[in-house]
Amino acid sequence: QITLKESGPTLVKPTQTLTLTCTFSGFSLRSSGVGVGWIRQPPGKALEWLAIIYWDDDKRYSPSLESRVTITQDTSKNQVVLTMTNMDPVDTATYYCAHRKGVSYFDYWGQGTLVTVSS
Amino acid sequence: DIVMTQSPDSLPVSLGERATINCKSSQSVLYSSNNKNYLAWYQQKPGQPPKLLIYWASTRESGVPDRFSGSGSGTDFTLTISSLQAEDVAVYYCQQYYTTPNTFGQGTKLEIK
Numbered sequence: 231q232i233t234l235k236e237s238g239p240t241l242v243k244p245t246q247t248l249t250l251t252c253t254f255s256g257f258s259l260r261s262s263g264v265g266v267g268w269i270r271q272p273p274g275k276a277l278e279w280l281a282i283i284y285w286d287d288d289k290r291y292s293p294s295l296e297s298r299v300t301i302t303q304d305t306s307k308n309q310v311v312l313t314m315t316n317m318d319p320v321d322t323a324t325y326y327c328a329h330r331k332g333v334s335y336f337d338y339w340g341q342g343t344l345v346t347v348s349s
Numbered sequence: 350d351i352v353m354t355q356s357p358d359s360l361p362v363s364l365g366e367r368a369t370i371n372c373k374s375s376q377s378v379l380y381s382s383n384n385k386n387y388l389a390w391y392q393q394k395p396g397q398p399p400k401l402l403i404y405w406a407s408t409r410e411s412g413v414p415d416r417f418s419g420s421g422s423g424t425d426f427t428l429t430i431s432s433l434q435a436e437d438v439a440v441y442y443c444q445q446y447y448t449t450p451n452t453f454g455q456g457t458k459l460e461i462k
């Protein structure tokens with residue numbers, strides 16, 4: 231059974247760096263083709279794809295956020311970490327991590343974590 | 350980036366009636382080498398993460414009721430709910446995974462008329 235869970239601060243101040251952790255079970259990021267992505271959703275708004283990391287450490291980023299976002303993995307801990315610098319109130323959103331196999335859809339999602347950016 | 354545009358933004362439908370949601374991509378998401386459309390549909394209910402309904406444009410995810418169906422190819426896609434049930438009230442998103450960033454549509458809010 232595949233599960234994912236996001237964790238991290240619920241409140242960050244403007245200009246600070248956000249670090250979110252996705253802890254997963256039921257699959258291995260060492261398995262060929264497997265990837266874990268991050269998606270966010272501002273309150274009442276649409277989903278926005280942020281980044282993805284694959285089993286071979288291939289990483290892809292949204293061009294609009296690439297200068298601010300870093301995705302890494304810790305396969306020993308079954309975790310994927312998203313770092314976003316220079317946070318702004320417009321980055322207030324629920325952040326989700328999700329599983330995929332190969333170049334495909336997200337079939338399993340975490341419950342999401344709401345991050346508020348405010349002074 | 351590939352822009353995904355859904356229509357309508359909001360859709361009121363009577364219980365038992367058909368609901369049709371459209372999704373248009375700014376460029377084709379059909380990969381010619383395998384003849385697959387890299388297009389998925391998700392359902393999101395309030396306070397919940399998105400749930401995968403359809404992938405490869407027309408393949409229903411395991412456990413999804415057969416009243417949900419997907420169709421289309423290239424740049425134009427449709428999600429159809431053949432007979433609306435109360436539990437289908439949600440926001441529906443299309444997503445292309447043909448190229449990164451794997452963009453989503455703006456969502457269609459399906460409600461009971």
